[in-house]
Amino acid sequence: MNVLFVVPYPVGKAASQRFRVEQFLPLLQDQGIKYKVAPFWDKATYTILYQQGHTLQKIAGTLNSFLSRMALLAQILKYDYVFVHREATPVGPPWWEWLAAKVFKQRLIFDFDDAIWLENTSDENRTAAKYKQLSKTSKICAWSYRVSVGNSFLKSYAAQYNPHVVYLPTTVDLKKYNRIKDQETNKVVIGWTGSHSTLPYLKIIEPVLQELEQQYSFEFVVIADKAPNLHIRSLRFVPWHAETEIQDLLQFNIGVMPLPDTEWAKGKCAFKALQYMALGIPAVVSAVGANTEAVPNGEAGYTCATEQEWYKCLEQLLLNPSLRREMGAVGNAWVAQKYSLAAHKQSFLRLFT
Structure with missing residues (x-):
C-alpha cells in the first residue's frame, strides 16, 4: 500500500499536523505501508508567513506552492489512498480535492480537527481570509471515501454530508510523554x-x-x-x-x-x-x-x-x-x-x- 498525505505545513511545524498525521507515520512503517508527505507551504515561506511585510516573498512562495500542488496530480495514481489534512490549498475552491476524487477516482480520506467551515479571522490571517472558501469543507466531506474528525461536534457536522465518518481524537504518544510532574515545588x-x-x-x-x-x-x-x-x-x-x-x-x-x-x-x-x-x-x-x-x-x-x-x-x-x-x-x-x-x-x- 502507498499513501499520499496532503498537508498544509512543513513537517514538525504545526501541532495539529504533528499529532493528527506525523506521529502516526511510524505505525504505517511498521505495517509495511509506504507514504509520502506533501506540504503546501515550503519551509522558507512558512517562516515568514505570519510576519509583517515580506509581501513579494509571500506571493512568490504561494504561487510556487500552487504549482507544486498541480505537479503532485501527475503522481497521484501511484497511491492507493490520498489523506488530506484540513485542506489541500489554503485559499480558493477545493479544485485539488475535486480532481483527486472525481477525475483521478482516488480514495480520499479527509481529516480535520477544527470547525474549518466557520469564519475565524485573526490579525495574522486577515488578508488570506478574504480568499478562503469556507463552503468547501462540506464539499470535500461529500467527495471523500472516509472522513476523520477530532470530536463529536465535528462528527455531527461531517455526518450531514458523508455517512462514513470516523471519530479519531487527537492523541498523545505516552512513549514520549513518559514523565510525571513532581508537584513538590517551591513556586x-x-x-x-x-x-x-x-x-x-x-x-x-x-x-x-x-x-x-x-x-x-x-x-x-x-x-x-x-x-x-x-x-x-x-x-x-x-x-x-x-x-x-x-x-x-x-x-x-x-x-x-x-x-x-x-x-x-x-x-x-x-x-x-x-x-x-x-x-x-x-x-x-x-x-x-x-x-x-x-x-x-x-x-x-x-x-x-x-x-x-x-x-x-x-x-x-x-x-x-x-x-x-x-x-x-x-x-x-x-x-x-x-x-x-x-x-x-x-x-x-x-x-x-
Whole structure:
C-alpha cells in the first residue's frame, strides 16, 4: 500500500499536523505501508508567513506552492489512498480535492480537527481570509471515501454530508510523554501552551489571574510562538520549540485552557488539556465543547463556566500540592485509556481499509 498525505505545513511545524498525521507515520512503517508527505507551504515561506511585510516573498512562495500542488496530480495514481489534512490549498475552491476524487477516482480520506467551515479571522490571517472558501469543507466531506474528525461536534457536522465518518481524537504518544510532574515545588506555576491564533483566549482568564496574584505567589508561564499581550505581573513568556516542548510543559503545576463559548471553539479538540494530563498536570479548562468530554471534572482537573469557578478551582490547586498530585495521576491514567496513541492506533490504520 502507498499513501499520499496532503498537508498544509512543513513537517514538525504545526501541532495539529504533528499529532493528527506525523506521529502516526511510524505505525504505517511498521505495517509495511509506504507514504509520502506533501506540504503546501515550503519551509522558507512558512517562516515568514505570519510576519509583517515580506509581501513579494509571500506571493512568490504561494504561487510556487500552487504549482507544486498541480505537479503532485501527475503522481497521484501511484497511491492507493490520498489523506488530506484540513485542506489541500489554503485559499480558493477545493479544485485539488475535486480532481483527486472525481477525475483521478482516488480514495480520499479527509481529516480535520477544527470547525474549518466557520469564519475565524485573526490579525495574522486577515488578508488570506478574504480568499478562503469556507463552503468547501462540506464539499470535500461529500467527495471523500472516509472522513476523520477530532470530536463529536465535528462528527455531527461531517455526518450531514458523508455517512462514513470516523471519530479519531487527537492523541498523545505516552512513549514520549513518559514523565510525571513532581508537584513538590517551591513556586507554583500556572501555565498555558498554544499558538498565536489562540493567544487571545487568555484574555478570558486575565482578570482571574490578576485577582489571584493579589493574594498568592505563583508564576504564569505562556509557551507560544508569539509573546502574549497580557497585564499579569507574574507572566513569563517561553518561546515554543519542538525539541524542548515536553521539558517546558513540565514547568507547570497547573495547566489552563480557556475558550470562548462560540461555535468555532466547540470545534476545538482539547489537546492542550490532554498534553497537561498526560504529564500528570491537572487541567483547568473552560466548560466548552470537547473540553467537557476530555477533562473529568473534579477528578483530573476542572471545567469552569464562570470567572468565579475559575478563581475557586485555581485557588484550590494553588494551595494543595497533594490535590494536584492526585488529579495529575488520574489525568495520566485517563489519557492512557482514552486519548493515547496506543489506544487509537487501530482506528487510524482502519482508515486505510
